[in-house]
Amino acid sequence: MSKLLLAGVFKPFGVDDEYGEALCTMELLNNQVTREQGVHSPRSNNPSFGLYLMAENVEVPATVLDFPSWEEFAKEVDKGGYTHVGISFIAPNVLKAKRMAEYVRKNNSETVIMLGGHGAAIPELDEIVDYDELCRGEGVTWLRKYFGEDVDKPIIHPVVASGIRKYVYGAPIISEAGILVSGVGCQNTCRFCATTHKFEKQYTAFLSSGKDVFDACEKTGKALKVTDFAIMDENFGKSPKRARELLAEMEKAGKAYTFSTFSSAETIGKLGVDFFVRMGVKFLWIGIESKANVFEKTVGVDLNALIADLQNHGVTVLASAILFMEHHDKETINEDIDWAIGVESDLLQFMQFGPIPGTRLFKEYLAEGKLIKGKPWPEQHGQSEIWFNHPHFTLDETREITRQAFIKKYHTHGPGVLNMAHTYLKGYLTVKREIEEREKAGMVWDSKELGYVKSDKPVRDEYMRLRLEAMKTSALEFRPILKPAEIYAPNWESAQKARMIREKFLETFGPVPLSEKLLAPFVRILAWNENRKLKKYGVVMRQPFTIRQTYPDRKGTVQKSSEHNRWVRHREHKRPADALSHSETK
Ligand code: SF4
Incomplete structure (x- = not known):
């Protein structure tokens, strides 16, 4: 047996x-997204x-x-x-x-x-x-x-939490979410992409229909008592039928689940921001890669406008950019870093161009003799130094340019968690106003057109009111971080931004309830202690359970x-x- x-x-x-x-931390945000943000960096496995x-x-x-x-x-x-x-x-x-x-x-x-x-x-x-x-x-x-x-037996979706040992400012994060693995692989075939190559440039769906996704939400939601989900799928919006069905199922059941997922810029444009908001997407990872637009998925897309539109509607955007591509030299890499920061996403990943085994890029670089012989495997991860010969950069330079790129983003826009708080607040206010405006104008959601249209029989948009409550919950989860974000702000502008957001929270949601007020001193002590440890040790590592x-x-x-x-x-x-x-x- x-x-x-x-x-x-x-x-x-x-x-x-x-x-x-060192620092292979098995963490995503702290490693390569909120890197160099110290005590502000959310931690989780x-x-x-x-x-x-x-x-x-x-x-x-x-x-x-x-x-x-x-x-x-x-x-x-x-x-x-x-x-x-x-x-x-x-x-x-x-x-x-x-x-x-x-x-x-x-x-x-x-x-x-x-x-x-x-x-x-x-x-x-x-x-x-x-x-x-x-x-x-x-x-x-x-x-x-x-x-x-x-092999053809239906896939049973497992119940799995999306993160464990979650901390920010040294305090445990209490909100929970589940993971949905709706499918693997991607047909976009970008030459550096390990996912597309691992799954032979094909997409394999584990949850093929919107009903399947909804049922997985119900199952995981009941087991873990969550209404928020991370959808692990390289391009969830690439299957528009499934996404539309999922929205229809949620509307039918009166459930306003929320989602964090990945989507390419072109796909968001096709489905539209209104659709993503109505479906409950609150966090999107978008590969912007490079100003040079060398990948089809960003060609012809006004990224700044798209990202601003998403953020105004309460969708946190994590943009990811690639450093040390072939077209980069000392000048263009700085232009690209500035350009990536300039899209003003809430969070920004800088990842080094990496010939990863299995990819077309790896094969090409191997054939061209560009890979550095004897480079230890543990060092080939994209955050320290590159593992191929680049005509314009030494290895030391790649390490330092990468680090400085994160620092520049942090100093320009402040802590990522603060940006997220702002986005969730802005989204709540925008969506609230838009619901009222649409109802006054007699507009209703048209699931075929994927937009709001004038109707002869206008009705209250009960579903979006439900969605609005979910957005309020998302925003309020961030309220406790506003004070520590201000205290440990990297500069005057960030501290000012934190103060402004705190005032807007007060104006929008009223005074902080007593229970949260009572917890605030503990949060501050934990933040102080975490900051002290970071200063002393450089890095605080918590091992996952x-x-x-x-x-x-x-x-x-x-x-x-x-x-x-x-x-x-x-x-x-x-x-x-x-x-x-x-x-x-x-
Ligand atoms: S769009 Fe993203 S997931 Fe798809 S092949 Fe390109 S890099 Fe990979």
């Missing part, structure tokens, strides 16, 4: 040791949702072990009686996968070792890791085929391990990232 263990790589993360790079999806969808009894310590992994392997151990990793973590595979081989020689994840595309993997089976594409189908199961979940009974535990917390002083120049980013995975 087969028994499967599916494991992520072991912690600690963000520590300079023989298996990983995202569970390895692929592991849960696979475990849920194979008949073989399976256990997911996410963020284990080394001891926890070894104990699980020794005591679990597993016939198969699957290890998922990205390229910078390949040495961790190697150690895990060695342990399994040495202590459980009969066990089949399976490797998967983006790291499986490393060409010389055979020479680095001792393994038996390799999954390079979509994991559910691969595992079902491997175990001789029905270990999650162990068994299937098919779906029993789970979350445990703090001995690697619980670490305060780490990092070398000034080391600032790598581990979590897969949109640009990094594309």
Whole structure:
């Protein structure tokens, strides 16, 4: 009888040791979006949702072990009686996968070792890791085929939280959200993109219809008591029929779920901002990449106007830009950084152009001899220094230019969380006003036209009123950060901005309730303490909890391990990232 263990790589993360790079923190925002924002940077870890999806969808009894310590992994392997151990990793973590595979081989020689994840595309993997089976594409189908199961069985969507150990200003973030994995892959085939290549330039839907997405919201919502979801899909709006069906299902059920997701600029333009707002999108990741518009998805799109329109309607925009592309030299890279900051998104990722194994870019650079030989895998992550020869930059320069780009964004627009608070507030006010104006003008939503049209039989827009309440909730979640954002502001302009937003909150939502007032001093003490630790150590690293979940009974535990917390002083120049980013995975 087969028994499967599916494991992520072991912690600690963000520590300079023989298996990983310092500051490989397994965090997304802090690594490569709100980097250099110190105490203002939100912290959290995202569970390895692929592991849960696979475990849920194979008949073989399976256990997911996410963020284990080394001891926890070894104990699980020794005591679990597993016939198969699957290890998922990205390229910078390949040495961790190697150690895990060695342990399994040495202590459980009969066990089949399976490797998967983006790291499986490393060409010389055979020479680095001792393994038996390799999954390079979509994991559910691969595992079902491997175990001789029905590959066409419907996909069961797992219940997974989108973030764990969430902190900001040293205080726990109490709002929760679930993850929906509506599909993987992308047909846009950008040459640097790991996702499009991993899934063979095809999109595979796990939730094919709007009803499927809605049902997954209901299921996860009930289990986790959440109404907010991160949709993991490279381009959710690229399937407009599904998105329209999802809105129709929510309207029918009177549910105003909210979503954070990815979308290319051209897709947003096609569906329209009104549609995204009505559907409840409150956070969008948009790849703007470069001023040079070398990718079709941004050609002909007025990004500044689009982003401003989204923000005015309460949609936080995370834009991502790429540094050290072929057309960059000392002058154009600075122009591109200024241009990316100039789109005035709430959050901005700078990711280095990276030839990631499996991509067309990697093949081209390998063939052209541009890859730097012997560059350690743990350093190939896109935030420290590039791993190919660029005619216009030294490696030191790439490291420093990247760091300075983040600092410039921070000093220009202030903390990302402050921008988000402003966007949610602006959105609430705009949508409230627009509902009233439309109702006065007798306009109603037309689901065919995806817009508001004049009607002979105008009715109150009850659904948008429900949506407005959800927007108010989103805005109010940010109210407690406004004071610390002002106290630790990087400059006078940011402090002034925080004060202005605080006044607008007061004007819009009235006085702060007593319960929040009572908590405020604690929040300030935690923020002071976090800031003090950051000053002393440079970086505050919190290790994610270990999650162990068994299937098919779906029993789970979350445990703090001995690697619980670490305060780490990092070398000034080391600032790598581990979590897969949109640009990094594309
Ligand atoms: S970069 Fe984005 S748009 Fe391009 S292929 Fe990848 S996921 Fe698709």
